[in-house]
Amino acid sequence: MKSHAKVVVIGGGVVGCSVLFHLARHGWSDIVLVERDELTSGSTWHAAGGMHTINGDPNVAKLQKYTISLYR
Template structure:
């Protein structure tokens, strides 16, 4: 293991992996991810399937749209499916 890095990301959940991915995308190479067990074995595992694409808050809606595009980008770069299936939805008042 390295003894000196530019950035250390603690936790290999969805947020930690996203931070590390975006650092690498920005050209950072001197980084490290520290996880106590398997990736997403902590709090991220129970959020599977809890992804929503409709939101009344415009900032949250932009973040969600970015996330959908990011999953497509990761699939193209890695050749691996993220298993995201957008099925639509209905909001009723």
């Protein structure tokens, strides 16, 4: 394991993985993700499969749309 990194993301849940993905996608290097166990083994597993089809918040709806297009 590296002893130094420009960015260290702590937690391999949905947010930590997303942050690391987007940093790498934008050309960042020397980044590392630290997780105590398996990816998404913390609180993220509670939300697995949580897909909401109707949302009253336009910002959350945009985030959901972006996430769906990202997986394609």
